[in-house]
Amino acid sequence: MNKKLYLPLLLAVLVAFVGCKKMGGLKAEYFTVTPNPLEVVGGEVPATITGQFPEKYFNKKATVVVTPYLVYEGGETAGTPYTYQGEKVVGNDQTISYKLGGNITMKTSFKYIPAMRKSDLYLAFKVSQGKKSYDLPRVKVAEGVLSTAEICDPNSLTPALAADKFQRIIKENYQADILFLIQQANLRSEELKKAEVQDFQSNLKDAAAAPNKKITNVNISSYASPDGGVKLNTTLAENRENATVKYMKGQMKNNNVEADMTAEFTAQDWEGFQELVSKSNIQDKDLILRVLSMYKDPEQREQEIKNMSSTFQILAEEILPKLRYSRISAAIDVIGKSDEEISKLAASDPKSLTVDELLYAATLTKNPSEKAAIYKKATEIYPNDYRGFNNLGMVNFEQGDLNGAENNFKKAAKVNPNSPEVQMNLGLIDLTKDELNSAEQAFGKSAGVNELNDALGVLYMQKGDYTKAVRAFGDSKTNNAALAQILTKDYNKAKNTLSAVSEPNATTYYLMAVVGARTNNQKAVTDNLKKAVSLDSNMAQQAATDLEFAKYDISSIK
The missing domain is CATH 3.30.1330.60 (OmpA-like domain)
Known part of the structure; x- marks a missing residue:
């Protein structure tokens, strides 16, 4: 063959070979994730992934779609895909130089589910070259999701009581x-x-x-x-x-x-x-x-x-x-009548009591069933007074009957739609449904209600605005208020708040353990987790998969 014809032909074959050559897998060290571990914020798991394609890697004629995946037991959730293209690809995506490589930034977010507590963040790569496409090996870039924010509990909020006007x-x-x-x-x-x-x-x-x-x-x-x-x-x-x-x-x-x-x-x-x-x-x-x-x-x-x-x-x-x-x-x-007289009449002859006396009677017992029975009588005898419906809904809410609570709050709203207590309580129902916009609208009509600040604190936490939540809670001594302080890294204040909770429960001690973990106090971690588990055995399994305690030995806590 003529040498003058041979050399160009060889170069053409070489270019064709390089153009068809598959791109190799990438290393985890090329990528950085912020935050790491991932963290739940406002019900979402956001992540910012920065990385690079190395020099002489990105095929000039290739297009690569990079998709983050959060992989957990039983499934995976895809994040936002990003597309990158070689120098000879015609398109509007970010172009990566073959000779120099290129830096990339990807922002993504995953709707949180509890299974994500124990999970891994992977990057998947789909390469397209001409009419061919293939997948590169996935790359693991982060491990686990810190879900402390999810301890926020709107169900633990106190609904607003529509007070009686009884005066002895x-x-x-x-x-x-x-x-x-x-x-x-x-x-x-x-x-x-x-x-x-x-x-x-x-x-x-x-x-x-x-x-x-x-x-x-x-x-x-x-x-x-x-x-x-x-x-x-x-x-x-x-x-x-x-x-x-x-x-x-x-x-x-x-x-x-x-x-x-x-x-x-x-x-x-x-x-x-x-x-x-x-x-x-x-x-x-x-x-x-x-x-x-x-x-x-x-x-x-x-x-x-x-x-x-x-x-x-x-x-x-x-x-x-x-x-x-x-x-x-x-x-x-x-x-007026004595407490004893009112209590007896509420049980034997409620019709003989005024609406304020009947509503007052419910405050004289700590038994939720007795309270509910008195408020139900109030709704039957005085159906045009919204307070009976509102307060019956309050008892329903505190007992975990959210459907019953919502029904009674809505009945109260029909009688008095402008009641700030009723609007506040309807907002609580919206919070439990994660309907944050409607909750915020209801709270906007609840000015003057004592329980409003705690409700707003939870609303802001569910939105991921922890600083605003802290301001809303003020000096409240509740688990939710302490959680907001933990999430803003004010651990000393959180500890003081938890110590002042009037009726500490399993969550109180669990949060105490979180404070211990974040302040490198092994004893506080184990002592408080034991108390939490003694009150709620489910806390043991929660702690075992909680990244807050990843560096601590909690194997003895069962």
Whole structure:
């Protein structure tokens, strides 16, 4: 063969051979994963994979699809695939140089399931060269998923109680005014016979006779108008007080009323004068009020006002007569049923109780079944009061009956859709369903509810915003609050929070063990895991596959 023809032919064959040659497998050392191990954030397992194709590796005519896979017992989940192309491929994907290689970055996320706790992250490579395609060996790039965030438990939240308005002692107050003529202290019959005074005496008599009422005080306050001298008015106000006290003692004796009586008098009622003037339609009232503020001496005040002759005439006719009086008042306690009476009636005759008494009865028992029975009666007897439905749903929620809770919360919402307690509780149901947007909307309508901050804390944790969750929890002493502190690496605060949990459970001690693991305290790990497992045997299996304890010997914990 002609040598001039041989050399080009050899080169063509060599190029064709190189072009068809399969790409080899890649090493794990070419790739880095952040974080490693992977970690659950907001119900997802995010990962950022950085890597490189080495020099003289990437075929110029090849296309490579790289797909992350999280592989666990019983299955695998694919992440976001990324496509890379050689220098001679026409396309819009990232081009990798054959001679120099190239760096790549892939961001992916997997919807978390518990099986992923014990898993491996692999990269799969599918190569296409012309009409041929083949798979390269998968490369393991990370191991395990840290699932501590999943300990967050919306089911442990406390629903909002729609409180009763029961008051054992209700305060009642009655009063009546007896007017006097100018510079007189005698009680006139027309004043004593007027309806205001007669009704007062009747109410006082009824209260004395009622078994559930107690008169705590009868008071007499007597006044003189500020248009006389201080000496004259002092005598006048004191005489009015004496006359009224004598009258009331006689009335109380006749009506069999026994009660403490107090009395006082005011010689010149400037405060009352100022109040009446400010509320009047007197043309010069602003001027009068300025005079009152300018002069502190009572006699000077009186003289300056009298100097306004035309105005003083109006005051004498419209204002001053109303300041010559004795006011009699009575404070009465209306005493309601005792706790024992309410509890008995709730069981035997609930219809005899008001709705507030019935709702209060449920707070007198710690038995969930008894509470539920009382609230159910409230819904039957008072179906137009949302509180019975709401509180029955609250008991359902606390007992783990989420369907029953949701049904009752919805019934409460039909009666009172604007109740912040009901909206808060509907938001809790949404949290348990992982419906975070609707939960957030419901919580936005729950301002003022005491339990809202803890619910918001859980919402933010489920969204993966742990810093915001910590702020929402504030000083709450709950497992969820401590978990948020662990996830923001405030281990000392988390430990203090867990130590203050009022009723510690298996989760409390498990989180204590996590704090121990993250602060390199072997004893805290083993001691707290033993306590957790003693309360819930399932915790042993959870701990065995938990990466939090990977470097600790917990084989003795069963």
